[in-house]
Amino acid sequence: MSALTDDTLPMTPRAMRDEMIVFAVMAALLAVVPFTGVYPFFVMQALCFALLACAFNLLIGYGGLLSFGHAMFLGTAGYVSAHALKVWGLSPELGIVVGTAAAALLGLVTGYISIKRQGIYFSMITLALSQLLYFLYLQAPFTHGEDGIQGIPQGHLLGIFDLSKPIVLYYVVLVGFLAGFLLIYRTINSPFGEVLKSIRENEPRAISLGYKTDQYKLLAFILSGTLAGFAGSLKVFVAQNASLTDVHWSMSGEIVLMTLVGGLGTIFGPVVGAFVIIAMQQYLAGFGQWVTVIQGVIFVACVLLFRRGLVGELAHLLRRSL
Amino acid sequence: MQALYAQLLVGLINGSFYALLSLGLAVIFGMLNIINFAHGALYMMGAFVAYFLLNLGGINYWWALLIAPVIVGIFGMILERTMLQWLAGLDHLYGLLLTFGIALIVQGVFQNYFGSSGLPYSIPDQLKGGVNLGFMFLPIYRGWVVIFSLVVCLATWFLIEKTQLGAYLRAATENPTLVRAFGINVPRMITLTYGLGVGLAALAGVLSAPINQVRPLMGADLIIVVFAVVVIGGMGSIMGSIITGFALGVIEGLTKYFYPEASNTVVFVLMVVVLLVKPTGLTGRAA
Numbered sequence: 320m321s322a323l324t325d326d327t328l329p330m331t332p333r334a335m336r337d338e339m340i341v342f343a344v345m346a347a348l349l350a351v352v353p354f355t356g357v358y359p360f361f362v363m364q365a366l367c368f369a370l371l372a373c374a375f376n377l378l379i380g381y382g383g384l385l386s387f388g389h390a391m392f393l394g395t396a397g398y399v400s401a402h403a404l405k406v407w408g409l410s411p412e413l414g415i416v417v418g419t420a421a422a423a424l425l426g427l428v429t430g431y432i433s434i435k436r437q438g439i440y441f442s443m444i445t446l447a448l449s450q451l452l453y454f455l456y457l458q459a460p461f462t463h464g465e466d467g468i469q470g471i472p473q474g475h476l477l478g479i480f481d482l483s484k485p486i487v488l489y490y491v492v493l494v495g496f497l498a499g500f501l502l503i504y505r506t507i508n509s510p511f512g513e514v515l516k517s518i519r520e521n522e523p524r525a526i527s528l529g530y531k532t533d534q535y536k537l538l539a540f541i542l543s544g545t546l547a548g549f550a551g552s553l554k555v556f557v558a559q560n561a562s563l564t565d566v567h568w569s570m571s572g573e574i575v576l577m578t579l580v581g582g583l584g585t586i587f588g589p590v591v592g593a594f595v596i597i598a599m600q601q602y603l604a605g606f607g608q609w610v611t612v613i614q615g616v617i618f619v620a621c622v623l624l625f626r627r628g629l630v631g632e633l634a635h636l637l638r639r640s641l
Numbered sequence: 642m643q644a645l646y647a648q649l650l651v652g653l654i655n656g657s658f659y660a661l662l663s664l665g666l667a668v669i670f671g672m673l674n675i676i677n678f679a680h681g682a683l684y685m686m687g688a689f690v691a692y693f694l695l696n697l698g699g700i701n702y703w704w705a706l707l708i709a710p711v712i713v714g715i716f717g718m719i720l721e722r723t724m725l726q727w728l729a730g731l732d733h734l735y736g737l738l739l740t741f742g743i744a745l746i747v748q749g750v751f752q753n754y755f756g757s758s759g760l761p762y763s764i765p766d767q768l769k770g771g772v773n774l775g776f777m778f779l780p781i782y783r784g785w786v787v788i789f790s791l792v793v794c795l796a797t798w799f800l801i802e803k804t805q806l807g808a809y810l811r812a813a814t815e816n817p818t819l820v821r822a823f824g825i826n827v828p829r830m831i832t833l834t835y836g837l838g839v840g841l842a843a844l845a846g847v848l849s850a851p852i853n854q855v856r857p858l859m860g861a862d863l864i865i866v867v868f869a870v871v872v873i874g875g876m877g878s879i880m881g882s883i884i885t886g887f888a889l890g891v892i893e894g895l896t897k898y899f900y901p902e903a904s905n906t907v908v909f910v911l912m913v914v915v916l917l918v919k920p921t922g923l924t925g926r927a928a
Binding site for chain 1: 724
């Protein structure tokens with residue numbers, strides 16, 4: 320059995336330096352986007368999905384756990400935030416907190432259930448749980464079924480930042496994304512992250528070394544779900560709606576695809592993958608169902624031809640950690 | 642009471658499909674170590690092939706029951722030869738991702754040409770009408786689906802557990818290298834196994850065509866329920882898959898009668914309960 324990724328080398332100061340440089344370049348590039356004439360809405364949407372894919376990657380890339388139900392965190396946090404903002408009239412910061420907390424709670428419950436089994440069963444369980452939630456949201460009155468929650472007020476963050484101004488919203492989303500990204504980066508390079516990698520490589524051995532792997536897996540699952548939920552809450556301010564598409568299995572598939580295209584187990588891969596897939600959807604929107612077919616072809620091509628993904632191949636070529 | 646029996650029958654029919662599909666998944670998983678996410682798409686293809694055979698070739702239901710699984714089975718074997726075989730030795734997850742991609746392609750292509758609405762497929766003349774059993778009215782076609790599925794399931798069980806070919810198959814599942822050393826062509830057996838599993842899915846598709854109509858996404862949601870069935874029953878035992886499939890169908894039918902709001906979710910809820918009470922699944926073998 321070959322491992323999913325090949326970054327089994329210990330973290331060297333050089334790798335750390337490389338990654339910080341790339342991070343600085345990425346942050347700088349994203350910071351100047353509003354002045355380049357690129358459609359900010361597109362970038363905001365891509366940033367939300369990039370954070371979502373990074374959160375997903377924390378599980379698959381570093382813990383070896385393929386969750387096929389990550390849309391449930393996106394959708395749950397979205398619905399809860401949207402409901403809190405629109406019906407309860409909470410302020411934006413509280414709306415985000417409530418939505419993210421809901422995702423964390425969901426992560427605790429679904430994580431506890433799904434880590435009962437390993438490998439392929441874990442994937443099937445997460446998929447089934449997200450489908451369970453899909454049907455619950457379809458029937459629950461507060462989600463407004465097929466219509467979704469629409470016309471969500473954006474309000475003033477902390478009473479100061481007017482989120483209805485695209486440029487303000489852009490920087491708020493960017494700061495949220497960078498904070499989430501750094502948290503994941505820190506987690507990967509912490510002692511906790513090292514144990515997680517050991518579980519990915521050989522769980523029985525990690526157990527025999529005395530690690531309670533179930534606790535590590537559960538914690539990673541909750542963290543991943545919480546950050547995915549945070550991305551979902553941010554997305555509510557960008558899209559101003561919360562709908563069933565965000566909880567559907569095809570959304571979970573797209574999250575997997577973004578990470579796969581960018582590179583499983585790479586630090587920047589999910590970000591690149593998210594931008595590629597969102598851009599593709601934007602440009603191919605007129606082709607209807609062919610977009611699904613193209614996504615399927617990309618899946619097949621990635622698995623058969625370049626399993627390292629875009630960033631993974633590049634890192635391999637440059638012999639750097641990215 | 643009439644309504645209860647009717648829902649029980651619907652449950653048995655859904656159970657037939659769960660059993661046929663989870664059986665195929667288990668057989669494929671045993672030999673290829675792959676969870677075939679394309680199973681739902683291939684089930685849909687079975688129904689579409691039957692539809693084409695009838696409307697373009699004038700070939701009736703009975704022949705479709707034989708031809709559609711063969712055509713889809715050959716399609717599956719081509720997939721196995723051209724793509725799936727290259728995943729041997731890689732992490733199981735890649736098989737799931739690859740077959741998910743295949744499912745998206747197949748479903749997307751059909752959606753392009755046929756939209757999302759259903760195409761009608763009429764019940765064959767011989768199976769039209771119904772009989773009054775005294776306590777309920779039984780549409781003949783529905784009874785036929787249940788009985789025929791049961792026969793196919795048991796035949797598959799017999800093939801794998803009681804014949805020479807099945808013995809090779811089980812041996813190759815345990816230790817392919819050793820079986821190859823005895824001069825048995827294991828790669829060909831893997832291809833045929835995939836074809837068999839896919840053929841069972843296509844057969845279920847043909848059976849469901851007159852009941853559920855022929856739709857491009859008919860397998861997309863079904864496969865997720867079947868995954869839950871597989872988690873509950875485990876993939877270690879053929880008979881376990883069959884019994885779990887039928888049992889869950891019946892439970893779903895009963896839920897439709899007693900508490901219809903939960904009929905979509907009851908299988909998933911049961912999965913959660915089983916995982917909490919007996920994490921290894923009902924047939925007991927660890928993953």
